[in-house]
Amino acid sequence: MADQSVSDIVVGRLPLYLRALDVMSKSGQSFVSSHELARWLGTSSAQIRKDLSQFGEFGVQGRGYDVHELRANLRHILHLEREWAVVVVGAGRLGSAVASYPGFAQRGFTICALFDNHPDKIGQLIGNLRVRPMSELADFVQAHRVRIAMIAVPASAAQEVADQLVQAGVRAILNYAPIDLVVPPSVRVENVDPALQLQHMTYYLSEE
Amino acid sequence: MADQSVSDIVVGRLPLYLRALDVMSKSGQSFVSSHELARWLGTSSAQIRKDLSQFGEFGVQGRGYDVHELRANLRHILHLEREWAVVVVGAGRLGSAVASYPGFAQRGFTICALFDNHPDKIGQLIGNLRVRPMSELADFVQAHRVRIAMIAVPASAAQEVADQLVQAGVRAILNYAPIDLVVPPSVRVENVDPALQLQHMTYYLSEE
């Protein structure tokens, strides 16, 4: 009922619920029960009801949840009613791909700048962004009040980049470098390392 | 001691330990204590010792763990002593980036084929791979005994691709499409959806 302190694990499931609701909404479905949503997502209906109940009473007994309304509520809870500006650091192969990936803009994240420290990269046009030198990073982040950054530099440079981003005011980092960043507790970090996910799965694959 | 049935959450941490050991190994460190590893990874030493103890007794009292030896043990446990062949389905922007990303090969995953069903794409050279038509998928997977696939097609096509992959004998899928795949219990799926991770973090960002 009150959201005085919701577990991070519950918060992490909300975007998943939202993604499912987006699809249902597009397909014109107007109501959904916790059972149906659970089947869709491969969880349990009890978990969905429990999770949602931490933030309010969004359902209707006997009917389920209004898809459009629940979607709006989740977007509000997750602060997704606004556009978020994001900077990308690293304009190599990975950084370029990340910066041009249309999936971010579709879900409310506008990539507004791309930084690199390599002279050959600076000034290049990637997608519709000109690569900027690292020396402009702090000023840019402050001037545009950017709160979110993605790191796509080699592991050896990632921590230093993270330090600079935090110093400049970034509060959330999506880290593509295969290394554990050290940041103050007020800054969130999420890691993307698909090779790690493959290595998790190979445990279950028998040797040929 | 016995690995009769280790929780998936523990298995998922092993690649993280391995990644840290790779770095330590390269920097020439020969022993590491659970405390040091925990500091490095931002976990607790008790958790590391508990996790590792599920698979054997790898440490030495008073000294810690031999970096090289523990690394070898983890690689063995995770079935990473061999190269794994991987196919990528989807040769769009995302699939191309994924197929050319050198991070997979570095960690033992060889991308050996790239498939797409779009006539314009088929035959194109991406990195050193020629894009193959979907019609060749099943034969290729069977002939080369491929067990791992990555899906990088639009959400609307992902489930059908997954069905074909499973049918052909794939046992582990890394899914880049923003949708929950339905597969038999013998097949593992891991999802990559960075936008979801951003949406998780925005919860903690105050409105401006």
Added chain:
DNA sequence: TAGATTGTTAATCGATTAACAATC
């Protein structure tokens, strides 16, 4: 030996599940 760190047990903590009264 003295100091350090493991592997493991027991205690704690938190998350998931089951069940059901409330109610649309």
Added chain:
DNA sequence: TAGATTGTTAATCGATTAACAATC
């Protein structure tokens, strides 16, 4: 009203942490 599904409580389950004897 009868049927369905919520929100919530209590019970279960599992994961993390603390502590320490064993031992290098």
